[in-house]
Amino acid sequence: MRQSHRLNNIGLINRDKVITFNFNGKSYQGYEGDTLASALLANGVHLVGRSFKYHRPRGFIGAGVDEPNAKLQVTINGHSEPNINATEIELVEGLSATSQNCWPSVEFDIGAINNFLKRFFPAGFYYKTFMWPKSFWYKVYEPFIRKAAGLGVASLEKDKERYEHKFEYCDLLVTGSGPSGLASAYAAAKNGAKVILAEDKPRYGGTLLTDDVSIDNMSGKDWSEKIISELKKMPNVTLKNRSQVFGYYDHNMMVMFERVGDHLSNKSKYTPRQRLWYIRAKETILSTGSIERPIVFGNNDTPGVVLSSAAKEYMKVYGVLVGRKPIIFTNNDSAYETAFEFKKNNVEPIILDTREEHDSEVVQEAKNKGIQIKFSYGVIVANGYKKVKSAKIGKLTKDKKSFESTETIKCDCICVSGFWTPTVHLASQSGNKLKFDEKIDAFIPDKSKQKEKTIGAANGSFTLQETIESGFKTGSELSSKITDKNNENKIPTVTETKYSVHDKFWCMPLPKNENPKRFVDFQNDVAVSDIEIALREGYRSIEHVKRYTTLGMATDQGRTSNLNGLQMVSNIENKIVPEVGHTTFRPPFTPITIGTIVGREVGMEFMPTRKTPMHEWHEKNNAVFVDAGAWKRPRYYKKGNETLLEASKREAKNVRENVGICDVTTLGKIDIKGPDAAEFLNRVYTNAWLKLPVGKARYGVMLREDGMIMDDGTTTRISENHYHMTTTTAQAANVLSHLEYYLQIVWPELNVNVVSTTEQWAGAAIAGPKSRDMLSKLFPDLDVSNEALPFMGYIESNLFGVPARIFRISFSGELAYEVNVESNYGLFMWEKMMEIGREFNNQPYGTEALSTLRIEMGHVAGPELDGRTIPQDVSLDGLVSKKKDFIGKNSLGKDAFVLENRQKIVGLVPTDRKSSIPEGSHLVENEKAKLPNPKLGHVSSSCWSVENNNPFSLAIVNDGKNMIGKKLFAVSPLKNTSIEVEIISSHYVDPEGKRVRS
């Protein structure tokens, strides 16, 4: 297929490699090295999308990150992604793209009716229209707005691509490889600094690739290639193309987005698609260059209106003509270069210059080349709907507010230049307060806030000489501070055209009796008239104008529109631009994929998985796992077609009747040592610890300073100055930090050390009436009688040669033990228990049975210790010492905590003895009462009591035990249930605690 607008003998693309791609169902060809945009333009395609609000036809305006229009739905390798900038994505074989925000097609879009209704869609339209009636919001307005909002369609399929994160440190990060970036990176590298040079585009060199300059008698492109090849040889330099530094964060942390695999047609399995770099740089050079801004005129969004710099780039880099009958519409010298480039390629341009009869080097050159120039002229309206066909141009009066004459001339593209805006986004993100430079009518960075220096065009220096000089100087200075080396640089000689002063002109007046839209922000469809409305309606702050009109709020962050918008406001308000101020620049500078942000932390890698030493056994024995923090714990061991409830009932019942074992390795374990350990525990726990004898365990509750329960568990005195503390699985890390806080900060005089030993010990609970018989078989040489190893006793022994710790503690409320061995022997211990337990009908039990057992015993756990309960609330009054001080004690006297009717723990059974009560249900007196129905409490834990064979729950309810005997309703709006319940004691089984002592 013919590429109608491709030039021969120019461009940096690889003509030997033809790439076939698809756009809106039609097949096209381009070359390797093309972007999707340049390939489409090579085929004469300008119309690529429809605008956001009015669905107006839109084409390419820029050639890079500045592009506001060409956001496409792109599919590569079967993976579809919306809002891809066609000017940034490189062409790869099989790429398929479609236009967004249009239906049924980009050529014929029903939504374009909005364009004819545009006087009904002014700024603030949504705010004004969708206010009433209120009942319309959910069913009518919201779905409508949702449908209208957004551009492309996110894929609903799983992203199969690989993304990576990388952390890097360097002496100097240089963001942008234009002349200033190359010079500074080179100077710093020569000083031995560790340098990272990041370039957003695939090709290094920035404007050197398109500007007609010479450096040391080389073309800009050749010079940049020479510098790059030298940098590539230096081991202290990392060169990264296709990499956009998009965020400048605290303490000189930069985040960079690298497109690693997007441009590769066959990438290997382990090549990531994209990579996110976190770069901590000692110094940063912001050499981000500048972006050309358009001049605003009527229908300036018609496809075929492009930035003059983009037109030049399409020619010089891609060998593509954006048109064959171009108008160059400018207020400055730089656009003349675009005219020269057209001329070089045998295309006859016409230059409209808003300046009055003007003379400069480029004007002379244009005249010498025979290019027609019309001074004091500008484009008033672009004619043509889907493509520019002609332009109404006009000679401006002296005050530039009206026209002396107008005429219409034929053209197929309008290359517009309204001068240059430094790219100050990163500098602003770093905290740098920008200042307004009147010479260039734009903001540039002010005093550095972090370790950042902005140089080159980003700093408002628009001559190559200045840019290269400051590049070498800054690169050298910053690096020698770090490396202490000071390599002499020979600053190259530069030949360039000297530009004369530009015209401070940015918006064409409207002709009489015509009212075409003049767009300021293309991506969000904000026109001059919208800004006028906002100001007329009283919005003054630029931040408010921005939000009301959505000016600069699109994904292009107003790169081409910000300054024109500010000029507009300042003109109407009769203020100077710096008084109006600018809106805030926030990361990311360009949109980045969610995949890159997430990186490898997906699926199993979302968080680390902690497995106990017995995990493999559980897997082999049909355990169904549940996440407990990062841990995987067996929830139940499935037999046949059992449901969760059936299995947990079987397992719990077996504990009550025979014996069961449970993997309790996940409990937090903290080793506490030191002469003051007893005193420390005495302060940490609410009960007394000074007199706990060696070889005894004790249950304890610890509070936060505000009196709320933080955690509970048992702690055992292993020897005189050595304790073994257990915590709940969930609170293990917090408890350790808590203990360290008090030891290091509050009571550093206490001689105590704490260390986590959770990973060091494997633990198994043996629970049930037959547990002692089983234990005696596990430790045949040990006296495990009630006298030798009483409740809360502790013995050290060995399990078939393996050192073991035996604790007689119980969570299930049955006669029970916990055995700990060194982790490596965990599986050995478990298998021995399974083998020896067979004769006692031992069965393993999971967390669901474990919960059942503790709930019907009235033992509290996480759902009750939810950070809102004090010991008195959960029947732990007995554990609160009146004699000694402890963490949080002073809070327990608070008025709210001693209220008679405070919410406290009780038990619940459904009056029908059948209906399970959903956890989280609210307790109310009258299920039919009008809302808001006074809530008397909530259901914290629910189970099926295996002892009594009916549902049983724990609840926290007003007035606690005084409510026993009353009937309430447990209402769950989530499950849509309302169950009548009877309040009973929270101790449903063995209230005297005889079993644990048996």
Next chain:
Amino acid sequence: MLHINCPFCGLRAQKEFAYGGDATVKRPEINKEVSKEEWDNFVYMRKSPRGKHIELWHHISGCRQWFKVQRDTATHEIFKTAKMSEEIV
């Protein structure tokens, strides 16, 4: 992401640390009578200054030491870090 100079380990990324609040708050002494007001001030009342703030950080993924950091709450500038036994003036 902040870059914090742990007095024991050196400069590390914020990821390794946990924030611990105002370092100038002193817990009333244990086993001593304390007025309700004093206690409530200790538990609940915190200044929220804009500017310099001496605060606690815990190097949880490192040496597990608590230490002091003097940071500007508006700019995140860190002026000094110090061991618990040292003063920041």
